[in-house]
Amino acid sequence: MFASILNSSLSPECFKLWRFLIGAGHEVRMAGGAVRDFLAGLKPSDIDFASTATPEETIKVLEEHKVQIINPFGGMRHGTVTARIDYKQKFEITTLRTDTDTDGRRATVEFTKDWKLDAYRRDLTINSMYIDIDGNLYDYFNGQEDLIHKRVQFVGDAGKRIREDYLRILRYFRIYGKVASNPERHDQKTINEIIKNASGLQQISGERIWMEWKKILSGSFGSDLTLKMIECQLGSYIGLPQNPNIKGFRSAWNNTVKDNISTLEHPISLLATLLYSEDDVLHLHSRLKMSRIERDLCLFFTNHISKIDPISLSSIQWLYLSNPMKIKTEQVKSYINAYLSAQGLKDLNDEFDKWKPPTFPINRYDLISAKCPKGQLISIITDKLKVIWRYSNYTMGRKELLNEIPNILDVLPSQSLPRKTKKQKGLELELKPVPRSGVHIKGNWGDFDLTSYKSDFDGKSVQTGNRVPLGSISGGGSSFNWNFLCRQLTLEEIHHTRVNYFLGLSICSISNIGHT
Numbered sequence: 001m002f003a004s005i006l007n008s009s010l011s012p013e014c015f016k017l018w019r020f021l022i023g024a025g026h027e028v029r030m031a032g033g034a035v036r037d038f039l040a041g042l043k044p045s046d047i048d049f050a051s052t053a054t055p056e057e058t059i060k061v062l063e064e065h066k067v068q069i070i071n072p073f074g075g076m077r078h079g080t081v082t083a084r085i086d087y088k089q090k091f092e093i094t095t096l097r098t099d100t101d102t103d104g105r106r107a108t109v110e111f112t113k114d115w116k117l118d119a120y121r122r123d124l125t126i127n128s129m130y131i132d133i134d135g136n137l138y139d140y141f142n143g144q145e146d147l148i149h150k151r152v153q154f155v156g157d158a159g160k161r162i163r164e165d166y167l168r169i170l171r172y173f174r175i176y177g178k179v180a181s182n183p184e185r186h187d188q189k190t191i192n193e194i195i196k197n198a199s200g201l202q203q204i205s206g207e208r209i210w211m212e213w214k215k216i217l218s219g220s221f222g223s224d225l226t227l228k229m230i231e232c233q234l235g236s237y238i239g240l241p242q243n244p245n246i247k248g249f250r251s252a253w254n255n256t257v258k259d260n261i262s263t264l265e266h267p268i269s270l271l272a273t274l275l276y277s278e279d280d281v282l283h284l285h286s287r288l289k290m291s292r293i294e295r296d297l298c299l300f301f302t303n304h305i306s307k308i309d310p311i312s313l314s315s316i317q318w319l320y321l322s323n324p325m326k327i328k329t330e331q332v333k334s335y336i337n338a339y340l341s342a343q344g345l346k347d348l349n350d351e352f353d354k355w356k357p358p359t360f361p362i363n364r365y366d367l368i369s370a371k372c373p374k375g376q377l378i379s380i381i382t383d384k385l386k387v388i389w390r391y392s393n394y395t396m397g398r399k400e401l402l403n404e405i406p407n408i409l410d411v412l413p414s415q416s417l418p419r420k421t422k423k424q425k426g427l428e429l430e431l432k433p434v435p436r437s438g439v440h441i442k443g444n445w446g447d448f449d450l451t452s453y454k455s456d457f458d459g460k461s462v463q464t465g466n467r468v469p470l471g472s473i474s475g476g477g478s479s480f481n482w483n484f485l486c487r488q489l490t491l492e493e494i495h496h497t498r499v500n501y502f503l504g505l506s507i508c509s510i511s512n513i514g515h516t
Contacts (some may be wrong), residue, residue: 003135009038014047015084016375017067018133019094021268024052024061028093028113029130029138036126039137039147040179049093050130058093077108078475097121102164104203116140123168124175125153151175151187158193166200169234170212173225177216183224194232201237209238210288212218217267223253226271239287244274248306255344268294271341272301293331300335302327312349316340320357320388322383329357360386361398370402377412384408 021028028051034044051058055076062069064084070082070090073433077093096118099107112118115138119128125143137144141155152175154161154168163166174195176186201209216225227246229235237242252273268290275281281298284290290298304324320332340349362385367378384410385401392400 001135001137002131004132004135006038009043010047011089013089015089015094015133017085019071019085020061020065020067021049021051021053021058022051022133024057025065026057027049028053029132031094031130032122032127035131035137036143036147036179038131039129039144042286047089047091049091050115051093052095052096053093053094054111055079058095064440078107079111099164099490104163104166104200107164117264120155121164123165123171124178125155126175128155147179150179150181150185152190153187154190154193158190159197162193162197163200166197166203167208169194169197169201169214170209170216173229174212174216177219177225180221183221183228186228191232194234198233198237201234206239206287206289207297210290213238213271213288214267222270223250224451226274227325239284240274241276241280241283243425245276246274248273252342252344259291264295265267266294266338268297269301269338271340272298275302278303294433296325296327299339300332301339305336305339311343311345311348313348313355316352317355317357321360321390321394322386348434358394360389361396362401366398366402367405370405372405381405381408381413437474448458472484 009310018028025046026243027479028049030038030047031050032048034047037044053061055294058081059069062081068084070084075092077096081093084090085095095111096113096115097109098112098114098117100110101108107121115130119130119138119140125141126147126438127143128139128141129143130138132138146153152172154172172190206235213226215231216222219225226249229238230244230246231239236242249270252270271284272281275284275298279298281295281302284298285295305311305316305319316336320336322330323329323332325332336352337349340346340352362382364378364382367381368374372378372381385404388404389396389401
């Protein structure tokens with residue numbers, strides 16, 4: 001049926017593997033998303049096979065033909081063997097299986113020889129088709145018809161399929177973006193089941209959610225589908241604030257060339273426009289376990305560049321030079337580029353790229369030589385000198401700027417000046433709540449997420465004198481366990497508590513500092 005197209009579309013390595021397994025007496029078919037893409041006229045990015053061979057039988061065939069097996073025991077429990085042919089293309093071969101038990105995240109499987117049972121356990125009708133080496137299509141649930149009409153439907157009972165693995169909610173939206181021609185043609189019964197089962201996403205790891213969501217944002221209708229997800233009440237389960245900034249998100253999307261959305265280096269650039277504050281960013285990061293760069297990019301957006309109004313070449317030049325996050329200058333540049341790209345400000349982005357930034361003529365050693373008070377005050381003076389430098393249109397030199405230091409010291413509040421106090425080697429940490437995830441700790445080592453507090457404090461009080469182990473924090477290449485010596489505190493009080501941790505002690509004193 002599709003033999004000629006199959007022969008022209010698939011690699012020699014693909015057919016070689018296929019023939020190895022068939023030659024050993026096993027039935028093997030191309031399966032799942034590869035078939036869907038193939039029938040839609042797209043070149044599949046990954047080729048997966050389904051087979052009647054057990055994992056052990058598959059490995060035996062591969063070893064006989066000296067085929068490289070990748071992590072041979074990694075997927076065997078679920079029936080999957082990964083092979084690389086001639087050290088080129090990688091393929092997955094999975095034994096036909098049925099689910100005997102599911103918990104919303106993973107399934108216990110039983111191997112079978114029944115192709116229809118294997119198809120029935122799959123999520124969507126358009127993902128439940130197979131093609132054999134002769135080009136014959138095996139379609140048990142009318143997936144081809146749904147694909148022709150650009151419909152996305154679950155196999156059988158949508159609610160049951162979702163409850164088997166709640167990540168299928170996001171997979172639905174991702175596949176919808178791949179095959180649908182209209183962002184609004186959802187089956188209402190399917191949407192109702194998604195809303196009904198939305199809370200199940202709490203069971204799914206943030207990494208898996210973020211992996212799917214990135215693909216949704218980078219695909220067709222990324223904006224419409226994200227808004228539909230919010231409409232389906234998924235937001236609170238995937239890390240968004242209760243009332244996300246939908247207006248800002250729509251504006252950023254409409255200003256971006258939608259057809260080129262996949263060219264954005266960071267899909268998080270668009271997602272960040274749904275957030276209002278640093279707390280929103282930290283909560284999203286805690287839920288999705290984003291990379292450090294993605295987290296810092298969101299913080300840069302919410303705390304700095306989004307507050308510039310109007311945005312202009314001079315304002316972003318100053319943002320680059322002032323570097324409020326005190327990060328590497330190349331990182332500042334990439335964050336500014338990401339923001340301008342997400343806002344569709346191509347001309348401004350091009351101008352910024354052509355700009356050659358001037359070098360600030362003062363460094364830390366200049367300030368020390370000028371008898372500036374050491375410590376945090378040097379950073380304060382540097383920032384104020386940069387402001388003076390900016391208003392000179394970056395023309396003032398080293399000597400002129402150093403002459404401004406006495407004027408700066410004269411107007412600094414007395415509390416900014418260093419006091420003669422007994423030195424204490426230590427670290428001051430401020431605890432901030434991260435709803436549903438844990439406590440966020442902010443201090444002069446950087447940021448830490450402490451998630452174990454929920455099991456210790458949720459709904460409980462801690463009595464005077466008790467040492468309560470909360471886990472550990474890591475930073476600066478070090479890690480140490482810590483305890484709190486607490487007076488009676490409720491969970492609400494802990495939300496507004498400051499902790500002084502002095503190195504060398506095994507306990508911390510906590511005192512309530514009131515609501516902030």
